[in-house]
Structure formats: structure tokens, C-alpha cells
Amino acid sequence: xxxxxxxxxxxxxxxxxxxxxxxxxxxxxxxxxxxxxxxxxxxxxxxxxxxxxxxxxxxxxxxxxxxxxxxxxxxxxxxxxxxxxxxxxxxxxxxxxxxxxxxxxxxxxxxxxxxxxxxxxxxxxxxxxxxxxxxxxxxxxxxxxxxxxxxxxxxxx
Amino acid sequence: xxxxxxxxxxxxxxxxxxxxxxxxxxxxxxxxxxxxxxxxxxxxxxxxxxxxxxxxxxxxxxxxxxxxxxxxxxxxxxxxxxxxxxxxxxxxxxxxxxxxxxxxxxxxxxxxxxxxxxxxxxxxxxxxxxxxxxxxxxxxxxxxxxxxxxxxxxxxxxxxxxxxxxxxxxxxxxxxxxxxxxxxxxxxxxxxxxxxxxxxxxxxxxxxxx
Numbered sequence: 001x002x003x004x005x006x007x008x009x010x011x012x013x014x015x016x017x018x019x020x021x022x023x024x025x026x027x028x029x030x031x032x033x034x035x036x037x038x039x040x041x042x043x044x045x046x047x048x049x050x051x052x053x054x055x056x057x058x059x060x061x062x063x064x065x066x067x068x069x070x071x072x073x074x075x076x077x078x079x080x081x082x083x084x085x086x087x088x089x090x091x092x093x094x095x096x097x098x099x100x101x102x103x104x105x106x107x108x109x110x111x112x113x114x115x116x117x118x119x120x121x122x123x124x125x126x127x128x129x130x131x132x133x134x135x136x137x138x139x140x141x142x143x144x145x146x147x148x149x150x151x152x153x154x155x156x157x
Numbered sequence: 158x159x160x161x162x163x164x165x166x167x168x169x170x171x172x173x174x175x176x177x178x179x180x181x182x183x184x185x186x187x188x189x190x191x192x193x194x195x196x197x198x199x200x201x202x203x204x205x206x207x208x209x210x211x212x213x214x215x216x217x218x219x220x221x222x223x224x225x226x227x228x229x230x231x232x233x234x235x236x237x238x239x240x241x242x243x244x245x246x247x248x249x250x251x252x253x254x255x256x257x258x259x260x261x262x263x264x265x266x267x268x269x270x271x272x273x274x275x276x277x278x279x280x281x282x283x284x285x286x287x288x289x290x291x292x293x294x295x296x297x298x299x300x301x302x303x304x305x306x307x308x309x310x311x312x313x314x315x316x317x318x319x320x321x322x323x324x325x326x327x328x329x330x331x332x333x334x335x336x337x338x339x340x341x342x343x344x345x346x347x348x349x350x351x352x353x354x355x356x357x358x359x360x361x362x363x364x365x366x367x
Contacts, residue, residue: 006214006315007322021223024312025319045214045319052323060214060322093316094231094304104319133312135224150226150308151267 001137007060009042011072014140021135023089025105027062027128028136029112030086031069031121032143033078039140040069046104047111062111066119085116086145086157087126088136105129125157170210177363179208181290182331182349188289189282189347190335196281197257200338209330213322216314219332220245220346223311227251228266230279231317233301234287238358240351241317242286242300244279245310250343251275266307276305282347294362321350 004010004020012018014037020028023043032039042065049055049064058064070080090109109128116123127134127147135148147155170178186203194201209219217223228251234240246254252264255271258278265271280303291298306313321328333347351359 006217006311006318008214022217022309022311022315024308024315026315045315045322091312093306093308093313104316131306133309135309148224 004041004043006043007045007057009040009059009065009069009072011038011040011069011076012138012140013038013076017137017140019135019137022133023136024091024093024133025089025108027090027105027108027112028088028134029062029066029069030088030136030138030143030145031066031073031083032086032138032140033073033082034084034143035082036076036078037140037142038073038076038078039138039143040073041136041138042066042069044108044112047107062108063115066112066115066121070119070121080119080121083121084124084143085112085121086124086138086143087112087128088134088145088147088157090128091130091132091134093131093133127155127157174360174363175208178329178359179205179331181293181359181363182208182333184293185286185289185349186331186333186347188285192281192285193278193335196278197254197337199257201335202338203333203335205331205333209332210327211330213318213328216318216328216330216348216350217311219330219348220310220314221247224309226308227310227313228272228275228305228307229310229313230276230283230303230305231313232279232283232303234283234298235301236291236298237294237296238287238290238298238351240349241321242283243314243317243346243348243350244282245313245346245348246275247344248307250345251307253337253343254278272305272307276303279303279305286347286349317350 018041020043029042049061058068090105137146255264337343
């Protein structure tokens with residue numbers, strides 16, 4: 001099991017799985033190639049690197065992390081056209097509505113969908129929104145994403 | 158991941174600067190703990206360890222395992238000083254505080270009532286903290302309304318860390334533990350987070366005082 005920290009991403013090949021803990025407004029993005037049984041997982045914090053003072057860490061931003069992970073996966077012999085994406089997280093932890101960056105969860109999810117669509121990577125499943133944290137594990141044997149939460153129990157997509 | 162440390166001068170505080178900042182935190186915490194002690198009518202002890210300068214993404218790990226269930230309250234410091242205070246109670250401690258304050262044997266951390274009460278506790282602690290610091294420096298500081306939730310600690314803190322991470326890569330954190338006398342199960346963490354500009358401001362003011 002490879003652990004992916006906040007503002008980080010990693011690639012693994014079956015039987016090695018990928019896990020990231022406690023996504024709140026952060027978004028977890030998995031990219032998976034079923035034929036190679038290779039997958040990648042991102043734990044991104046912010047939608048866009050555009051207004052950031054320091055954009056050195058590509059994994060911190062949704063817009064830079066997805067193309068970065070695609071390149072990393074290609075190094076593992078993955079063909080971009082076989083990649084399938086899933087999204088987890090993007091919660092609104094304090095349910096405060098439209099208050100500035102409080103809405104960052106929703107914006108993270110929106111941005112992820114936009115970037116995936118631009119890259120022609122199909123989004124096959126998502127479990128996003130709500131007001132609770134999610135721990136996310138990508139099973140690289142079949143691409144299943146397991147989600148653990150304290151308040152809403154466990155699920156898989 | 159690739160991450161060039163752009164504002165790494167923050168890592169090179171000298172011992173005097175560290176001590177001075179720790180003293181500032183001590184003043185704020187002392188006032189906070191007095192308020193908590195009055196609220197629950199019990200003696201509260203605090204322990205302020207050394208200040209830590211952490212990459213934003215490593216901050217949740219200071220408190221414990223990222224998945225640990227906690228009641229967390231986030232309060233923003235506004236005015237002359239910008240910063241954040243996170244008050245984190247592990248599950249059992251939150252239940253105990255709720256029982257003490259509400260004078261009841263039950264504590265449902267998922268109920269709106271309990272969370273709102275815990276938010277009030279957080280606001281009282283943060284308010285006393287910020288007013289002590291304001292008095293010390295002779296400046297104006299106010300606090301935002303508290304945001305409280307019961308969930309995994311890293312999930313509760315990520316929104317705040319996201320907000321900070323737009324501007325900075327590192328946060329200055331005072332992780333203060335407090336325990337309530339005779340209630341062995343009650344402990345909490347009080348994290349004060351400042352960004353680089355606030356640190357500069359603090360140090361400038363401290364330099365003027367000596």
C-alpha cells in the first residue's frame with residue numbers, strides 16, 4: 001500500500017494499492033488503466049495554479065496535477081486512451097454556502113471534470129460533495145475505489 | 158513531489174526569535190485557559206511545546222493520525238494580524254466537555270446542539286487568545302465566527318490549510334496541549350497558525366520592544 005499525502009500523487013501497479021486519508025474539501029482523483037492494472041492517485045488542494053504565489057508543487061493543484069499524473073502513468077507503459085477517472089471528496093466541511101474559499105470543495109470537483117474532459121479521459125464514477133471527510137483507496141487489481149467515512153459509513157465506486 | 162522551498166528563510170529563526178514567539182503564544186494561551194477554566198469550573202493545565210514550522214500539508218499530522226475522529230473548531234484572526242486558530246478535541250474529550258458544560262450524562266457529537274456548543278467553547282478560547290495578543294502589542298484584532306464539525310481531523314483542517322496554502326508553503330504552528338485536572342481523559346490541541354507576513358510583523362514588533 002502506497003500512502004499519498006495531501007498535495008501529493010503516486011502511481012502503483014497491482015498488487016500495490018494506493019491510499020489517501022481524510023479528504024475534506026480536497027479532491028482525490030484516480031486514473032486507472034484496466035488492461036495494465038496500473039493506477040494513479042492525486043490528493044489535490046486547490047482548483048487552479050493560476051493565482052497561486054508558488055506553483056512549484058504540481059500535485060497541489062487540480063489543473064496541473066492531472067496532466068502530470070498522466071505523464072507519470074505513460075512512463076509505466078500506460079496508454080492515455082485507456083485511462084478511466086474517478087473522483088472522491090470535494091466536501092463542504094462547514095456547510096457555509098457561497099462564502100469565498102469555503103466553496104473550494106465544489107470548485108475542486110468542477111475543475112477536475114473540466115480538465116478530464118479536455119484530456120478526453122472518461123469520468124466513470126464519483127462520490128463528491130456533502131459535508132464529511134473521506135479516506136480513499138484505489139484497488140489496482142480492478143480499479144475499484146473504496147471510501148471510508150466516519151459519519152456516512154463505507155462505500156465503493 | 159517536486160517542491161522548491163521558496164520561502165525557506167522562515168525555517169531559519171534564531172533562538173531569541175523562537176523564544177519571543179513562544180512567549181506571545183503563552184500570553185494568549187494563558188488568557189484562553191483562564192476562560193475555559195471559568196466556563197467549566199475546573200482547573201485546566203497547559204503545556205506549550207516548542208513552536209513548529211511545518212509545510213502546510215504536514216500540519217494535520219501534528220495533531221495525530223489524519224483519520225482520528227475529533228471535534229474541530231476553526232476561527233480566523235482578522236484585523237492587524239491575520240492567522241488561524243484550530244481547536245481540536247479528540248472524540249472522548251469532546252464528549253466529556255459537552256457533558257460538563259451541558260450538565261448531562263449524554264453527549265451526541267453529531268447533534269447540532271452539541272456542535273454549536275463546542276463552537277461557542279472554541280470561540281471563547283480563540284477570543285481570549287486574540288484579545289490577550291491585541292493587548293500585548295497594542296493593536297486591533299478580531300475573530301471570525303467559529304466553524305465546527307465532528308469528523309476526521311485532516312478533513313476538518315484541510316479547508317483552512319487550503320486557504321493558507323494559496324499564499325504560503327509553510328505555517329508556524331503552536332501545538333498547545335491542555336488537560337483538565339482530575340479528568341484524565343480530557344485533552345485538546347490548540348493550534349495557532351500564522352503566515353510569513355504575520356511572522357515578520359511579530360518579529361518587528363518584538364524587536365522594537367527589546
